[in-house]
Amino acid sequence: VKWSIYDRTSAPGYESYGQSVKNIEILSNLFPMLFFVVSSMICLTTLTRMVEEDRTVIGTYKALGYENSAIILKYLIYSFLAGFIGSVLGIAIGIFLFPFAINSAYSIMFSLPSLNFEFPWLWAFIGFTISMLCTAFTTLLALRKELRNSPSIIMRPKVPKAGKHILLEKVTFLWKRLNFTAKVTMRNLFRNKLRFNMSIIGITGSCALILASLGMQNSIDAIAEKQ
Numbered sequence: 075v076k077w078s079i080y081d082r083t084s085a086p087g088y089e090s091y092g093q094s095v096k097n098i099e100i101l102s103n104l105f106p107m108l109f110f111v112v113s114s115m116i117c118l119t120t121l122t123r124m125v126e127e128d129r130t131v132i133g134t135y136k137a138l139g140y141e142n143s144a145i146i147l148k149y150l151i152y153s154f155l156a157g158f159i160g161s162v163l164g165i166a167i168g169i170f171l172f173p174f175a176i177n178s179a180y181s182i183m184f185s186l187p188s189l190n191f192e193f194p195w196l197w198a199f200i201g202f203t204i205s206m207l208c209t210a211f212t213t214l215l216a217l218r219k220e221l222r223n224s225p226s227i228i229m230r231p232k233v234p235k236a237g238k239h240i241l242l243e244k245v246t247f248l249w250k251r252l253n254f255t256a257k258v259t260m261r262n263l264f265r266n267k268l269r270f271n272m273s274i275i276g277i278t279g280s281c282a283l284i285l286a287s288l289g290m291q292n293s294i295d296a297i298a299e300k301q
């Protein structure tokens with residue numbers, strides 16, 4: 075007589091739930107990286123635009139004797155305030171709202187106990203620290219060029235970059251059909267390559283997150299309906 079021992083790992087429900095937990099763990103490691111990249115791009119674009127608009131003010135501060143550290147502190151406070159509010163809201167939603175939503179979704183297929191919330195201080199601290207470092211780095215990156223110049227140069231309006239021909243102009247049959255506004259817009263997009271690249275990366279990452287979330291919702295709904 076052959077004896078077989080079945081433990082809980084042999085139960086289909088236990089194995090299925092374990093695989094679902096592993097899938098959620100993979101997504102939880104992937105999505106934060108995308109969010110950090112997209113938020114960093116948005117912060118860099120916003121602060122770069124703000125520094126360009128405050129160029130004359132920054133030059134005046136330097137002419138009055140303010141140190142670079144004092145000028146940097148002004149923009150660091152702004153970026154830190156935005157990062158702090160976003161981090162607190164994100165931690166609250168991620169720790170209390172997301173587990174409840176995930177548990178409610180899986181309660182349809184599995185018999186699960188009630189949730190016992192425990193605040194993960196370590197992961198909350200890591201996420202908060204990374205957010206603050208990203209905002210600080212983007213702030214310093216946006217200010218580095220302006221603060222290198224003398225006050226007399228900064229107080230003067232920034233000289234616009236010289237217009238250059240773009241690749242689209244070589245496609246004559248398409249370029250001729252564009253009106254004047256569209257042509258100027260195309261040239262301005264490629265004139266500031268940093269802002270153009272940041273916008274493309276930010277929009278691409280945001281669209282990827284939206285499509286991924288909608289795709290996950292569609293897949294989960296279909297599986298639950300068929301099962």
